[in-house]
Structures are given as C-alpha cells and as structure tokens.
Amino acid sequence: MPTQTAVAKAVSFCLFAISSVSVSSIAAAQDTGVDNDVERIEVTGSRIKRTDMENASPVVVIGADDIEKGGFNSVQDVLGNLSQNSGGSMTQQEVHGFTPAASSVNLRGVGAGRVLTLINGKRVPKYPFGAGGSDSFVDTANIPMGAIERIEILTTGASAIYGSDAMGGVINIILKKDINETTFKYRVSDTHDGGYQNNQFSLMTGVSNDTSNLTFFLEYEDREALKGTDRPDWGTDVIPGNYFAGYSSYGAGLVNANTGDQVLGLSAQECEARGMIPLSGGGCGYDRSKQRDFMPEQKRYSTMVNFTKELNADHTWYSRLDYTHSETYTEIESSAIGDDMMFSVDGDKVSINSAKFGLSQTFDKTTGFGGDFAGLADGDYFYKRRMTELGPRTSSFTTNNFSFVTGLEGYLTDNIEYDTSWSVARQKVDGLSGGSPTYQGLFDYLTSGENGQSFLDVVDPNAAEMLNYEESSEGQSTLSVFNFGINGDAWELPGGSIGYAAGVEYSKEWFYDKSDSISSQGGIIGKGGSSASGERDQYAVYAEVALPLMDQLTATLAGRYDYYDDASDVGGEFSPQVAIEYRPVDSLLIRALYAETFRAPDMQKLFGEPIHGFTTVVDKPRCDAYGECDKKESINSVRGPNENLEAETGKNYNLGVVWGYEGFDISLDYWVVEIDNIVSAPTSQYILDNASEFADNIIRDENGQLKLINSQFMNMSSRDTAGIDFAVAYTFETAELGDFTTRLEGTYLTKWESKISDSAPVEDGLDDDGSVPKLRANWNFGWQKDDFSTNFLVKYTDGMHGYYESLFIDMGLDEFYDVTVDSHIEVNWMASYYITDQFKLSGGVNNLFNQDPELDGTDPNWPHFPRAFYNAVGREYYLTFEVTF
Numbered sequence: 067m068p069t070q071t072a073v074a075k076a077v078s079f080c081l082f083a084i085s086s087v088s089v090s091s092i093a094a095a096q097d098t099g100v101d102n103d104v105e106r107i108e109v110t111g112s113r114i115k116r117t118d119m120e121n122a123s124p125v126v127v128i129g130a131d132d133i134e135k136g137g138f139n140s141v142q143d144v145l146g147n148l149s150q151n152s153g154g155s156m157t158q159q160e161v162h163g164f165t166p167a168a169s170s171v172n173l174r175g176v177g178a179g180r181v182l183t184l185i186n187g188k189r190v191p192k193y194p195f196g197a198g199g200s201d202s203f204v205d206t207a208n209i210p211m212g213a214i215e216r217i218e219i220l221t222t223g224a225s226a227i228y229g230s231d232a233m234g235g236v237i238n239i240i241l242k243k244d245i246n247e248t249t250f251k252y253r254v255s256d257t258h259d260g261g262y263q264n265n266q267f268s269l270m271t272g273v274s275n276d277t278s279n280l281t282f283f284l285e286y287e288d289r290e291a292l293k294g295t296d297r298p299d300w301g302t303d304v305i306p307g308n309y310f311a312g313y314s315s316y317g318a319g320l321v322n323a324n325t326g327d328q329v330l331g332l333s334a335q336e337c338e339a340r341g342m343i344p345l346s347g348g349g350c351g352y353d354r355s356k357q358r359d360f361m362p363e364q365k366r367y368s369t370m371v372n373f374t375k376e377l378n379a380d381h382t383w384y385s386r387l388d389y390t391h392s393e394t395y396t397e398i399e400s401s402a403i404g405d406d407m408m409f410s411v412d413g414d415k416v417s418i419n420s421a422k423f424g425l426s427q428t429f430d431k432t433t434g435f436g437g438d439f440a441g442l443a444d445g446d447y448f449y450k451r452r453m454t455e456l457g458p459r460t461s462s463f464t465t466n467n468f469s470f471v472t473g474l475e476g477y478l479t480d481n482i483e484y485d486t487s488w489s490v491a492r493q494k495v496d497g498l499s500g501g502s503p504t505y506q507g508l509f510d511y512l513t514s515g516e517n518g519q520s521f522l523d524v525v526d527p528n529a530a531e532m533l534n535y536e537e538s539s540e541g542q543s544t545l546s547v548f549n550f551g552i553n554g555d556a557w558e559l560p561g562g563s564i565g566y567a568a569g570v571e572y573s574k575e576w577f578y579d580k581s582d583s584i585s586s587q588g589g590i591i592g593k594g595g596s597s598a599s600g601e602r603d604q605y606a607v608y609a610e611v612a613l614p615l616m617d618q619l620t621a622t623l624a625g626r627y628d629y630y631d632d633a634s635d636v637g638g639e640f641s642p643q644v645a646i647e648y649r650p651v652d653s654l655l656i657r658a659l660y661a662e663t664f665r666a667p668d669m670q671k672l673f674g675e676p677i678h679g680f681t682t683v684v685d686k687p688r689c690d691a692y693g694e695c696d697k698k699e700s701i702n703s704v705r706g707p708n709e710n711l712e713a714e715t716g717k718n719y720n721l722g723v724v725w726g727y728e729g730f731d732i733s734l735d736y737w738v739v740e741i742d743n744i745v746s747a748p749t750s751q752y753i754l755d756n757a758s759e760f761a762d763n764i765i766r767d768e769n770g771q772l773k774l775i776n777s778q779f780m781n782m783s784s785r786d787t788a789g790i791d792f793a794v795a796y797t798f799e800t801a802e803l804g805d806f807t808t809r810l811e812g813t814y815l816t817k818w819e820s821k822i823s824d825s826a827p828v829e830d831g832l833d834d835d836g837s838v839p840k841l842r843a844n845w846n847f848g849w850q851k852d853d854f855s856t857n858f859l860v861k862y863t864d865g866m867h868g869y870y871e872s873l874f875i876d877m878g879l880d881e882f883y884d885v886t887v888d889s890h891i892e893v894n895w896m897a898s899y900y901i902t903d904q905f906k907l908s909g910g911v912n913n914l915f916n917q918d919p920e921l922d923g924t925d926p927n928w929p930h931f932p933r934a935f936y937n938a939v940g941r942e943y944y945l946t947f948e949v950t951f
Contacts (some may be wrong), residue, residue, distance in 0.1 A: 069235025088590075091439050093722035108123055108187075108553075108659055109121065109218065110124075110184075110218035110219075110236055111123035111125055112624075113569075113608070113610050114549060114565045114610055115611075116565070120655055120768070121645075121647055122276075122622060122659050123222055123224070123645065123720075124220075124720065125221070126179075126218070126221060127216055127219075128218075129215070130214055130215055130242075131215075132215065132896070133211065134946075135854045135857040135896055137859070137894045137895075137896050137910045137912045138820070139255065139944075140209075140211060141156075141207075141211060141239070142155065142170075142206045144217065145217070146171060147871040148171070148219065149812045149813040149844060150174065150789070150791065150813050151172060152172070152173070152175045152789070152815060152838060153173075153174070153175035153177070154838070154932065154934025154935045155170065156170045156171075156172070156178055156203070156392070157170075157934075157937070158361055158362055158364075159360060168195075168203075168206075168207050168353065169205065169206050171206065173235040173498065174221075174234035174235060174787050175234070175689050175831070176233050176234035176716075177740075178201070179192075179203045179665070180231060181231070181232075181233075181235055181236070182224070182231040183206065183237045183239070183646050184228075184230055184237065184470070185209075185239045186239070186240060186241055189573070189578075190204055190493075190545065191204075191543040191545040191575070192204060192545075192577070192669075193205040193539050193541075193543065194542050194578070194579050195539070195579055197541075198791050199930075202668040205465075207585065208390050209239060210368035210370070211266070211285070212251060212266075212285045213241045213283045213368070213370050213779070214240070214241060215240045215243075217239050218236075218237075218238070218241045219235060219236070219238075220238070222659055222720045223661045223663035223717075223718035224658070224717045225626065225641035225643075225662065225663040226608070226610075226624040226626050226642055226661055227610065227624055228626075229626055229628045230604075230666045230713075231666075233663040233665055233714070233716045233741055241370065242270065242281065242283070243279070243281050243372045244780065245270055245279070248269070248270070248271040248272075248951055249271070249950045250267075250268070250716075251946060251948045252265075252266070252267050252875070253261075253265075253945070253946040253947075254945055255942055255943065255944035256811070256942070256943055257292075257296075257841070257939060257941065257943075258295060258941050258943070259296060259916075260296050261291065261292045262289065262290055262860040262939055264288070264290070265289075265939070267285065268286075269282075270282075277375060277376040278373070278374065278375045279372075279374050280372070280373050281370075281371070281373075283368075283370040283371075285369075286366070286367055287366040288364075290363060291361060291395070291396065292359065292360040292486040293360070293598055294355045294356050294360065297819050298929075299358075299918070300918075300929050300938045301355050301356055301938075302362070303352075303354055304354050305921065305930050308921060308930045309335040309874070310881050312350040312351075313349060313351030313352060314343070314353075314402065315351060316403075316404065316451065316452050317332075317340075317342040317351050317451075317931060318331065318332050318350045318451055318452065318522055319449070319452075320438055320439075320449055320521075321447060321448055321813045322445065323405060323408065323448055324445060324446065328348060330438055330449070330522070330770045331350065331522070334514065336350075340454060354398075354928075354930055355399070357397060357398060357399040357400065357458045358398045358399060358508075360396070360937065360939075361396075361738060361939075362394040362395055362396035362461075363394065364392060364395075366392040366393075368388075368389070369389050369390075370386065370389075373386075377476075380477045381474055381475075381477075383472075384473055385473070385677075386469075386471050386472075388467070388468070388470075389467065390465070390467040390801075391465070391466050391467075392464070392465045393462065393465075395462045396460070396461050396462075397459065397460050397461075399458060399459065400457065400501065401453045402450075402452055402453070402454055403503075403591060404449075404452070406448075406505065406507065406508075406591050406768060407419070407508060408420070408446055409446070410445075411431060411439050411444050412444055413431075413444065414430065414431045414432070414891070415428050415430065415431055415890055416428070416430075416431045416434050416439040417429075418435075420505050420763045422505065423505050423509075423589070427508070433516050434517050435512070435518045435520050435521070436520025436522070438520050439522075446939055450520055453525075453533070454526070455530040455533075456501050456502070456525075456530050456533060458533070459499065459502055460499060461497065461499045462498050463496070464495070464496045465494070465498075466493070467491075467492070468491065468492050468493075468574065469490070469491035469492070470489065470490055471489035472489075473488065475821070478552065479554075481554045482552055482553075482554040484549040484551065485553070486551050487538070488548050488549075489546070489547050490544070490546045491544070491546075492543070492544040493542070493544075494540075494541070494542040495541045495542070495824050496538075496539070496540050497534060497538065497539040498538055499536070499539075500535070500537075502592055503533040503535060504535045504584055504589050504591065507532065507533050507535060508533065508753065511525070511529055511532070511533055533589060535584070537593065538582045539579075539582070539585070540579075541578065541579040543575075543577040544553060544575070544576050544577065546573065546575075547571065548571070548572045549571045549572075549752070551567060551570075551608075553566060553567035554566060559613060559614050560617070561614025561616045561617050561620060562617075564612065564614070565612035566612070567611075568608065568609040568610070569608055570607050570608075571604075571605070571606040571607075572603070572606075572607070573603070574602075574603050577598075578598065578599035579597065579598045579674070580598075580599070581931075597675045598669075598674035598707070599673060599675050601632075601669075602632030602633075603630075603631040604630050604666075605629045605631070606626060606627065606629070607626070607627050608624070608627075613682050615621045617649055620646070620647070623643070624642070624644075626641050627640045628641070628664075628666075630666055632669075632672065634711050634713075635710050636711075636712060639664045639666075639713055641661070641663060643660065643661040644659070644660050644661075645657070645658065645660075646659075653727050654724070655725075656722075657722050657723070658721050658722075659718070659719070659720040659721075660717070660718070661718055662716070662717055662718075663715070663716040663718060664713045664714060664715050664716065665713060667711035667713065667714075668745070671707055672707055672709055673707060675706070675707070676706030681750045682701070683699050684752055684754070685754060685766075686755050687754065697759035701750065701772050701774075701775060702773065702774045703776075704776050704777070705777045705779075706779070708776050708778050708779045708780060710780060711745055713743070714742070714744050714745060714781070716741040717738075717740045718738065719737065721735070721737075722734060722736065729799070730795070730902070731794070731796075732795075733791070733792065734790065734791070735790070736765075736788075736789075736790050738786075738787075738817075739785075740784075740785075740786050741786075743781040743812045744781065744785060745779050745781055745782075746822065748777055748780075748782065749777065750824065752822065753777060756823070756826075758838060760796070762776075763775060763776040763778065765773065768868070783821060783823065784821045785820040785821075786818075786819045786820070787815065787818050788816045788817035789814055789815040791811075791812075791813050792811065793809065793810070793811035793812050794809070795807070795808065795811075804849055804850055804851025804852070805849070806847075806849055807846070807847070807848045807849075808848075809845070810839060810844070810845045810846075811843065811844055812842055813839070813841070813843075815838065815839075815840045818830065818831035818837065819831065821872045833867070833914055834867065834925045835868065835871050835872050837866050839866045839889075841863075842864065843861075845859075845860040846859050853900035854897070854898070854899045855898050856896065857894075857895070857897075860891065860893050861892045862890070862891050863921075865887055865888050865889040866887045866890050867885075868884070868885045868923060868924035869922055869924045870926070871886065873924070874923075874924050884923045885923065886923070887922045887932060888920045889920075890919075892915075894910065894911070894912045894913070895910050896908065897910060898946075904950050905947075905950075906947075906950070907946070908945070908946040909943075909944060909946065910946040911943055911944075912941070912942040914938055914944060914945070916940050916941035917938030918938075918940070919932075919937060920936060
C-alpha cells in the first residue's frame, strides 16, 4: 500500500476514511485551545474556520473511501442510503413523472426542494423542470463520482449561514483538487438477474510547481436500462398479494359511457394475436408493466479542470470549470385511449366528438366506423383502446451542466482571512417523447375515408406513423453568484479569542421551461405540457461570531438577511441562529442549536403559466344546501402560479452529545424541524369540501352551477418532524491481526405530522396511511491488514403502514391482504487489495442475499412497493481496477 503523507493521514482521520458510508462524524471532542501549527478548516454549517471537526451543528462526513466501501454506483445511491433521508428519494425510477432523468433526496422529510445542495460550498442551479410539474429541486443524478473528495451533510437547518432552501439540511459536495499524480479507474457492474449493466471510466491527473496546481478529471458512464422484463416478478401488472394488481382493461373494446359495460369487442383469439390477454369477464386486457423500465438507460460524460495559483504569500487565485453531458432514455407502455373521444348515437346517426377541442363529425350509424354502432341504442359510447401499433411511449432527455467559478482567497492582514468569488452555473435539459397521438390526429384518423375507421381494427403502419406525435420540451436554469467574506479572530474572552465571519452575497437566477405548442395546449392525449419563465435578484448580508465564554463553553451567534427582488411577497427575510458548545472534559461535547429558516417560493410557482384542465367532483356546498350530491363531470379547473406567494418559514432545534474515548465513539442528537406557510395547490374536491375557506376559488354561473375551480398555489400547509440520530463506533487496532472497525448509526422518528391547511386535521405519517419507516439504520464492520481490506454494510429499513391501510381495515380487506410493509435488510460486501503500490483491485456484491423490495398490498401505484426507499435491482456484482502513477 502506498505510504501516506502526514497531511494525507490527517485528512483521512478527519474524514473517517476507515468507516463506511452514512456514518455520523462523531470524533472525540477536542481541546478548544488553538495551536497555530494546526490548520483551521471551514466545515459545512459554519463560515468560521476552526480546528475542531465537531461543533454545535451535526455534520455527517462521507469520504471517497467510504463511497468505495459502500459499493455505490452514484451520488444518488450514497445520499439515498443516509438514515437522515427520512422521506426517501425521488429517483430515476419515476419513469411516469415529469423528471425521469433526475433524482434528489428528502432529508428530515421536509421535501427535496427544502434541502440545499452545494458543490464546494457554492450554490448550483435548480433542475429546470419541476417535480410533479411545479416543485423545484437540485438534481443529484449527474454528479460525477470519481471527482468527489468527500460529501458533508449538515443535518440541521442553516438559513442563517446559507439563506433560502436549507430548511432540512445542507448537502455540500467537495471535489478533489491539488492532485499531483495520475489515476485511472475502471468499474464494471452487472446484476444477478440481468439488466442494468454499468461501465464507468475515470481519469484524474494533476501537475504542479511551487506556486501552481492544475488538476484535470474525466469520467464516462454507460448504463443499461433495467426493464420490466428483466424482473418478471415485478415487471407485470399481476403481482400476487396486491389488491389493485390486475391487467389493464384498456385492450380493445367499445364501452357504454353510462353503464361502463363493454358492448363490442374482440374474440379471445384476436386478443392473443395482438399481444393482449383475454379477460374472464370478456374483453382484452393488457400487461402494461412488461413495457415499462424500472430505471432508464443512461450515458454520461463529465469533465473538471481545477487551477490554483499563489500570487504571493498572502493571496491565491483559484478557478474551476465543470461540464457534464448526459443522455437518458426510458420506455413505458403504449398509450391508452378512452373517453377522450366520445361517440353519440342518436337515431340512425352516430357522431364523434371531442369537447375539449370542439371536434365533431356525424356518420350514418349502420356504416360509420365499420358498422360498430349499427345495433346500439341511443346514448354515449367510447372505445377503450391500447395503441400497441405505436409501440411503447418513449422519453429521452439530454442534459448539459456547465459551471465556472473563479476567485481569490488569502489574508487581508495577519488576522483576517478573506474569500471572494464569482460563479455562474447553467443546467439545460432537452426532452423528446413519442408514442402518443394528438386529439386532432386521432380525430382525423377516425373520420378518414367515406365512413370513418373502426377503432377495433388494427391501425396500419402508415397511419400509426402519422398518429405517433413527437413532442418536445426544453428547459434551462442559470445561477450567477458573487460573494465576498472574511473571517478571523478578534478580542480575547475568558475562553479564548472571539472567532468571526461576515460577508455579502449577490445572486441572479433565471430559468425557462417550455413545451411545444401542441403539448402546451394539452393537445396530446394522456399528456400535458407547461411553459414558464422568470428571473429574480437576491441580495444578502451575513455575520457569525463564536464567543468562548469559558474554557469549556462557546456560544455561536449567526444571522443573515436576504432580500428578493421579484414578483413575490418575500421581500426581506432575517434568519437568526444560536448554538452552544459545552466541553466539561476533552472527550465530551454537549451541544444545542436553535435556527430559524426560510425558503423563497419556487420560480415555477411564481412565473409558470396556468394549467387548464377538467376534473370530476361532488359539489358539496350544493349537496349541503339542496341535497344535490351527484358527481359533476368535466368541471373546468385551473392550476396556476401565484405572484403573491410568501416565503415558507421554519424552525430547527437540536440537542446532542458527542463522546469519544480510546477508540470508542458515541453521538446522540435529538432534533425537531417545524415548517409553516408551505406553498401547496389544494385539489378541486378539497376546495369544495372547504368552501367557506376557499370561497374566492369557486366560480359559479348565474344559476349557482359550478363553472370553474381555481386551485392556485398558496401558502397554506405545515409540517412538523422530529427524531433521534444516533451513532456508536469502535476501532480496535492490533499488531498481528490488523485493524477492526465497527459502527452503528441510524435515525429514529418520533414525530411526522402535516396539515394541508390551518383548519384541516393533522395527518400523522407515523400512524396513518402511506407513512414512512420510523427507523433507518446502517451497521458497518470493516477489517484491514496490510494491503487487504474488506467491509460489510448492513442496511435496515423499518416496516411502515400501507398506502391505504385504514381503508383496507374499514373494508375488512386486512383479512386477505397485508396492510403493512415489512421491514427490510440488505447486505453489501466489498474487498480491496493493493497488488502493487500502483495497482489496486476492488470488488464486491451489493444486496448480497438478493432481497426483493417490500410489497405494499394496499398501494394502487405500480410497482406496488415504496420506490422512495426500494428498487428492483437485486443482487449486483462489481469489479474495479485502479492504477496510480
């Protein structure tokens, strides 16, 4: 094994390189006395440089070695495994969503957009497409693994330090720099059951002289898709044990719109000939999941150039240029057509209608549409049809990330350090989707020819090609930031010198998100589109001071004022923070923290265009007044932006203890996160059910009939979470047997409550439907002797309530179906060996025992397991070759 310098050893110690991923930084509390020979460093959560890794703000540190020992494929895998990721992850498994090419984490369950993500302490732009069409977040899917030196995760809110978004914590990804050697690495992985093979190549090299360093990094990844057919037990609509599992009835048939009964269809032989499934009650079914991808195909290129130059003894110039290009491709089932086109029989005539776009044409009932309506009574009908002739629906996304930062750092005086920088970052995403027809295109096809076309007949290839509309979308998000800050020591107090940091910051953010004109108008059957654009300026001033009141007691005060110049009602927000560190003995730290946080409204919610649609509701106010409780079909609804949104606000509390003694370390933190004024868009039915609260959102005609429901975004919700983070570790070094490390860390939730509005009842996520696991934990055991090391990582996710548990209990279905999700254990194993000082060979097995994800028998959504916590990858083998010279 190559020998390490003293500096390298110190860094390794600070980063706990011998531990595995998701381990709290729980080193022994250190002496508060300042040694001028010890380098002071800035740790995420404070701008004051210190000699202690541990302070009042709990920080999880994951080094590059930790990532390797965990066996993870991506940054998202690393972050998703954090026990503090209580709300689970939005991953690339969301193949039906707005953002199948992106991913994010949900620390403390506050939502992905309320976790601040930094690279080298600098903000990065939001993903230009919103999760769910409207929720902004930072994409973690395209951050190159090989360039990472460490990841620091601050697990408390920190708006007093970083401003907006840091309500549930901060993820700071630190990239490598000052490299003086060349390392080539190749990693290949494959799965036991097939699919999802991954090849990664990376090159890191650097040159330097007495005053300068140039570091260059290049990484390429080529990953196969994980298709539904690769996992037949999960890639099917019929999953045993799930109440809702069943083939789609959208095969091919003609349906009475009033009764829902099929009045005309294909024979069993015709169903099978078209790749569909005859249903026992008649009609053709369709196994949608066989066409779905669990994970998309992805290709990615990443490069980084980092340059530092000492201008003189007091000043250093630094700059970094990053670029990533990625392409993802995914498939889902062929599109389905239902009551998008209605057929009305009246006497000897049949008319085709699409009310949404005012399309209508009438034919003779006996000959029109192949005579399908010849024997039918007056009334409304529609075809239920799977468009298999168009093939699967496809989505491809091309992402280009670019960032540049340059700045100066050094000393203004012997006691005052400074750092000033300017950065610009841009993320551009282009999307193409196919496999769906437009309303106009389908209408033109069905009405073509003298008598129109029967929709039960096979669509010929030429017509299918014309029906297959390729929709496009384009989004771009750009962020430019200027920052100037200083830090140093001031007057003496009984416990030592006062440490301080202060600075100013200016940023400009702008974005656009646009779909093609037909998509934006809602002209594609089963799909939607959006368009939005906007910009805003933000100004901030911040200060932080550490007061050593006694040798053992330090109080840290921080505050930041942010002002937003945009269309919202945010204006200015002041965020204070107070923290206490008490060290009664050198090995023991007792800490407490209170912080107020805020989040400026998403620009998607401020500047997006209204999305018009139709909804089905029960008009509860009329029901209460007149007893008219019928369903109201196709009521106009609009969901749109609100330029009068205010900032979301929150509070964080943390009380903890850290103790270390002779290789034995313990940390325990109790935390509380409270968020109010959350921006939400209530459903149309919720607005009607609470009409007195939302009177201005309900529009009626002169007869009192519903005309429009406005579900505009508004500040209306709240969320409270609380829990305990714990970590216990022991390191045992021997001369003969080598070094042993073991570590157990986890998060236990004690509270998970939310309210959709002030007047709504509290929803308890720990006891109600569709909840989260109370406990997530990781246990690591590692052994190292000479040039060989190995590590086991055991990941535990507690059981949780089912999606519709209470409904199943009320209906008596709990006698036949499991209404809870079982707990889950996975084991990762890895080993590495230095064949020579320059050549290292590593390998391992993730999910060693090939554990399946845990089924939720009450979840109506495919794949019927909680995708925020589980996947269907299964056992995965990997091998890594690394050469350094």
